[in-house]
Amino acid sequence: MEQRRLGDKQSEWNGFGRVDFEVAGRPCWVVVPKVAAPGRPWIWRTEFFGHEPQADLALLSRGWHVVYLDTKNMYGAPKAIALMEKFYAHMTKERRLAKRVVLEGFSRGGLYAFNYAVAHPQQVAALYLDAPVLDIRSWPGKKPESKEWRECLAVYGLTEEMVAGFKGGPLDNVAGVAKARVPILSVCGGADKTVPLAENTAVLETRYRELGGLIEVIVKDGGDHHPHSLKDPAPIVNFLVKHAQF
Template sequence: MRSILYFFPCLVIFLTGLSPVDGKPWPGRGSDFHGYAQYDFEYDGLKGRVVVPKNEARDRPWVWRARFFGHRPEVDVALLKKGFHVAYVDASNLFGSPAAVDRWNRFYSYLTKTHGFHPKPALEGMSRGGLIVYNWASENPGKLSCIYADAPVCDITSWPGGFGQGRGSPGDWAKCKKVYGLTDHEAKPFTDNPIDKLKPLADAGIPLLHVVGDADQVVPVAENTALLEARYKALGGNITVIHKPGVGHRHGLDDPEPIISFILKHTASALQKSPSRCLRKGRIPDRRKQQ
């Protein structure tokens, strides 16, 4: 009888595509995000945000948005329709520094352990959000399914430093140097950027998708995505770059289907390779280990 009681919730999940809530309601203030319930809350000193799908997909897949939450929401809304959660934690003005990575580590632990989110989210980084997406991923290559980056900053000396072709941002550069503990002299040869830390991701087989405007003068493609692309391919990594000829520092695609399909494809692959939540909780024996 006990085995039936353990099995039944998982059978319901399998048949309906729904995951249990684990008895943990979302805290904080509720609001609306394009017709979906959004919750803003504080946890362990973090300012978190989660948008909940109306029909939750099996195993609670999620997309983790970095910076500029709500900007160009087409991909997030499409994934909500597919049963994904959308998550965000505030790491403003930390530029992907170790302090930002620490915030992401703590928020990841909260979402996966307290709310049962799948251990391999898709990461979504726009502009400076590329710094935290890649810096966190390089330290946690086994904890994500894929990366979608849009006009991403991949080197702080390009932006906000402005040491190359780009405009830079003196105000942001002052903040960036402070959180990294760098002087101008120390920052120029800095080698702890996303472009310098790709091997763990290539070794883990993490697929990457970048969307860039070829006329971007804020985050020049040559100093960021093009350099990252060349290095990742040299390491044997899988990266696709969608170019927008004549477009500057603007995000998204008129038809976001390639981005949505990329995330769905690689999330499905991660779900297939990982035991279901029922297996991870020990509710059903993992038959694959017995074969």
């Protein structure tokens, strides 16, 4: 039974109870399983909550909690990580979820998920990355006139001239995550034109394996950036249930 707190707003999401609240002034929520699994495992969708939710729903059915914190348009920058730290503290201390969490990064959500793992590898049970952005030069950097690129530069405090030497992205900081033995699953389209596999997950896979890390990559032959996830989420769920270190 989940304890209600002042300010909590109750609703329903796909047949499960949802609780909305705020942390550090940011909207956030938790979707609650019918019966929590031992240890109270949880998965944190870092962006695009509710999009292709089949893995989340399967994990809810297994007793996992599913959570989200609104850090839109912050591209996994240090300011976003600081908010995520406050949310993690709230979820583990006040809502009594497990001390480690699976971070689920869809598209640009990969920046948040991996950068949080870089900052706090001991808090991360596993990473599930789905067509993830792992280098801002790949996306949104290849669209220099876009609103997203201007937002990204601003939140990182970068100028165009500084980008070439930028070392604050996931692919620059793989070693600590590998040393902490964080398992990684990445699901990607083999023909992703928006977030190219060769510039993102393929680079991560090579570096992570060289460092002795556990990484599994599922490539959808001919697949573009969409649709995310897998129609049958069993390979995702099975990987997380087997390898996540709560």
